[in-house]
Amino acid sequence: MSWTGDVSHARATEAVESGARAAELGERGTPPVEMVHPGAPQFEAAGTGSSPVPDSAWAAGDSGKLYRIGRWGPPYFSIGARGRVAVRTAPGVSGSIDLPAIVEEARRRGVESPLTIRFPEIVRSQVARLQGAFGDAITAVGYGNRHLGLYPIKVNPLRHVVEEILDAGRDFGMGLECGSRAELAAALPHLRDDRRLLVCNGVKDEAMLALAMDAQRLGRQVIPVVQSPEEFAVFRTIAARRGEEPMLGVRIGLSGWNPGRWDGCAVPDAKFGLSPADLLALLERFPDVLPQLGLLHFHLGSQIADLSRLRHAAGEAAQIHASLVARGAALRYLDLGGGLGIEYGDAGASAAEPDYSLTDYAHAVVSAVNDVCRSRSVPPPVLVSESGRALTAHHAMLIVPVLAVRERRGFTVGTRIPPQAGDATLWLVRQALQGPRARDAAGASDLLGRAHGAFGKVGASFAEGRVALEEYALAERAFVTVARRTIEVLRLGGDPLPARVESLQRSLADRVLCDFSVFRSLPDHWGSGQAFPVMPIDRLNERPDRRGILVDLTCDADGRIDRYVSSDPDTSVLPMHAPRPGVRTELAFFLMGAYEDVLGAPHNLLGRVPEIHVRTDERASQGFRIENIIPPTTVADVLTQMGYREGELRTAMGDLVASKIAADDLSAEAGCRLIDRYTRCLGQGTYYETGDAAGPES
Numbered sequence: 269m270s271w272t273g274d275v276s277h278a279r280a281t282e283a284v285e286s287g288a289r290a291a292e293l294g295e296r297g298t299p300p301v302e303m304v305h306p307g308a309p310q311f312e313a314a315g316t317g318s319s320p321v322p323d324s325a326w327a328a329g330d331s332g333k334l335y336r337i338g339r340w341g342p343p344y345f346s347i348g349a350r351g352r353v354a355v356r357t358a359p360g361v362s363g364s365i366d367l368p369a370i371v372e373e374a375r376r377r378g379v380e381s382p383l384t385i386r387f388p389e390i391v392r393s394q395v396a397r398l399q400g401a402f403g404d405a406i407t408a409v410g411y412g413n414r415h416l417g418l419y420p421i422k423v424n425p426l427r428h429v430v431e432e433i434l435d436a437g438r439d440f441g442m443g444l445e446c447g448s449r450a451e452l453a454a455a456l457p458h459l460r461d462d463r464r465l466l467v468c469n470g471v472k473d474e475a476m477l478a479l480a481m482d483a484q485r486l487g488r489q490v491i492p493v494v495q496s497p498e499e500f501a502v503f504r505t506i507a508a509r510r511g512e513e514p515m516l517g518v519r520i521g522l523s524g525w526n527p528g529r530w531d532g533c534a535v536p537d538a539k540f541g542l543s544p545a546d547l548l549a550l551l552e553r554f555p556d557v558l559p560q561l562g563l564l565h566f567h568l569g570s571q572i573a574d575l576s577r578l579r580h581a582a583g584e585a586a587q588i589h590a591s592l593v594a595r596g597a598a599l600r601y602l603d604l605g606g607g608l609g610i611e612y613g614d615a616g617a618s619a620a621e622p623d624y625s626l627t628d629y630a631h632a633v634v635s636a637v638n639d640v641c642r643s644r645s646v647p648p649p650v651l652v653s654e655s656g657r658a659l660t661a662h663h664a665m666l667i668v669p670v671l672a673v674r675e676r677r678g679f680t681v682g683t684r685i686p687p688q689a690g691d692a693t694l695w696l697v698r699q700a701l702q703g704p705r706a707r708d709a710a711g712a713s714d715l716l717g718r719a720h721g722a723f724g725k726v727g728a729s730f731a732e733g734r735v736a737l738e739e740y741a742l743a744e745r746a747f748v749t750v751a752r753r754t755i756e757v758l759r760l761g762g763d764p765l766p767a768r769v770e771s772l773q774r775s776l777a778d779r780v781l782c783d784f785s786v787f788r789s790l791p792d793h794w795g796s797g798q799a800f801p802v803m804p805i806d807r808l809n810e811r812p813d814r815r816g817i818l819v820d821l822t823c824d825a826d827g828r829i830d831r832y833v834s835s836d837p838d839t840s841v842l843p844m845h846a847p848r849p850g851v852r853t854e855l856a857f858f859l860m861g862a863y864e865d866v867l868g869a870p871h872n873l874l875g876r877v878p879e880i881h882v883r884t885d886e887r888a889s890q891g892f893r894i895e896n897i898i899p900p901t902t903v904a905d906v907l908t909q910m911g912y913r914e915g916e917l918r919t920a921m922g923d924l925v926a927s928k929i930a931a932d933d934l935s936a937e938a939g940c941r942l943i944d945r946y947t948r949c950l951g952q953g954t955y956y957e958t959g960d961a962a963g964p965e966s
């Protein structure tokens with residue numbers, strides 16, 4: 269593709285003439301439409317707008333395909349016929365809940381977005397599905413023992429979440445996994461029921477090991493899992509000092525690697541775990557520990573992408589289990605760790621997206637362990653799983669309002685063309701006025717290259733002071749129009765867009781300012797490029813005719829989303845609707861319940877958003893009830909976390925105002941209003957406030 273502009277003076281003159289003609293014919297320029305969220309800042313922009321009338325050629329199912337909901341939504345999320353997101357809190361329940369109705373009800377109760385919505389019943393449903401899948405696999409394979417699920421607290425340590433999981437898993441003896449002293453402290457009091465197992469992973473100091481031993485003394489099944497020879501030495505020293513022989517587990521590193529995003533838990537890269545060689549050396553040195561060895565643990569990493577790797581690892585672990593049993597180990601449990609993957613629908617990350625069902629997962633591990641136990645004639649151990657992501661991801665979503673949309677301005681007929689405009693500019697204007705000329709991909713590619721070259725020329729002349737700002741702006745607008753049209757022709761051609769065209773498309777996309785923080789709410793996107801499904805909560809029966817890049821409230825360039833779940837060939841932009849003036853656009857980020865709640869950071873001092881917990885309620889008119897409202901972090905809360913004291917802040921502010929009043933620089937009333945405003949600010953949430961949140965003017 270040639271990207272040099274071929275600009276002839278004759279054609280340029282024609283362009284001016286046709287521009288004048290078009291203007292005479294009274295073609296209308298595009299209306300300014302960009303303010304979305306009433307009260308929000310309006311970027312200076314003029315957009316192409318779009319008709320709010322549903323397009324009969326576009327139905328809810330088309331949005332479903334576009335946002336790939338079939339990959340990540342079932343069995344909980346779908347799009348209703350009216351183009352609104354529908355939530356089912358368990359597979360097979362008859363009715364679904366209308367998501368926009370929940371958001372409206374929350375607002376009616378004084379809870380504005382940004383907002384986290386939790387569906388505790390989804391957590392319960394996932395617990396039951398996991399248990400059911402293992403139960404079925406055990407029956408199908410004829411496995412001679414049971415499955416025990418443990419919830420790894422680190423995945424979402426919020427009390428509501430942990431308690432819901434434990435309650436849902438009561439009948440199955442669901443236990444917990446912890447990886448730090450604080451997690452152990454949170455977990456221990458939950459062990460009222462002595463059937464529940466608590467596995468302690470992570471690096472354990474003396475205090476943590478002693479606490480685990482205390483719990484064993486209280487008759488609880490708390491198993492510290494030794495991760496290294498050094499940790500074993502500390503364990504042994506404490507046990508000897510206490511004169512006890514506590515049960516322990518051992519973590520092994522395996523060769524069954526996981527090529528997903530969160531790999532790195534297999535030998536030789538493993539951060540934790542004893543290699544088979546280390547383990548053997550340890551047991552040969554301390555054979556007396558074998559009767560205390562109750563659990564063998566491995567963890568391949570999160571989001572296991574390939575089940576054959578897991579099958580291989582489970583087989584390898586079962587072989588080690590059988591060998592240790594033969595040496596006299598009292599092994600009761602084989603702990604498979606976490607890693608049960610879920611689909612986020614990220615087309616760009618197909619290598620890391622798991623492509624198996626819960627049933628496949630359970631069957632793979634049960635049959636792998638069963639085969640080894642049968643062939644080695646050892647009793648099958650209790651199979652322990654530590655799935656976190658799969659239990660929690662679906663239960664939470666983040667609702668984010670769009671504050672403003674800034675569109676790159678295109679060419680509008682009627683724009684004044686400066687008399688001294690040069691050839692390159694006039695050529696661009698002519699192309700913009702002539703409408704879509706390229707009929708095929710080759711023509712579009714050629715036109716795009718020439719337009720790019722022409723705009724480059726104008727830019728270079730501007731930098732040298734030979735072109736006025738007015739002309740440069742005109743050339744930019746004309747280029748934007750031509751580029752949009754030609755890229756559309758290229759896209760319709762169906763071939764993947766070349767990288768530079770994709771990057772141009774990105775630069776032409778709307779910048780959509782949203783009321784949230786990537787650092788706080790989507791840390792895995794910021795830190796590891798994970799794409800989360802996001803889509804509007806309504807209008808899904810209208811064709812999304814714009815493409816946007818979501819940017820957050822923070823002051824950083826990386827406070828934005830640059831990978832989306834969509835079937836659009838370019839996943840770096842989100843297909844969206846043109847905003848409707850005065851109507852609030854709400855977007856929902858899905859699968860937010862695992863890790864995001866705890867990894868988020870208060871960058872720019874943006875705190876937690878408010879949250880509501882929603883349950884189905886057949887007696888309620890809309891089929892749901894909000895059972896719990898948790899207010900957002902206030903400004904005072906985040907400042908306290910950073911070491912400030914609210915009282916001192918207020919006093920300092922009061923002193924400042926008093927000194928101004930004393931110096932006759934400020935009236936007493938104005939001073940009072942100032943103090944009021946500051947005090948009100950400390951009590952407010954940390955996100956964008958609309959309306960009269962600022963209080964009366966001074």
Ligand SMILES: Cc1ncc(COP(=O)(O)O)c(C=O)c1O
Nearest residue numbers: 420570571606607654655656657
């Ligand atoms: C030891 C251990 N168990 C369980 C998990 C949970 O994994 P997942 O959320 O992928 O199920 C992790 C997370 O990495 C882990 O390190």
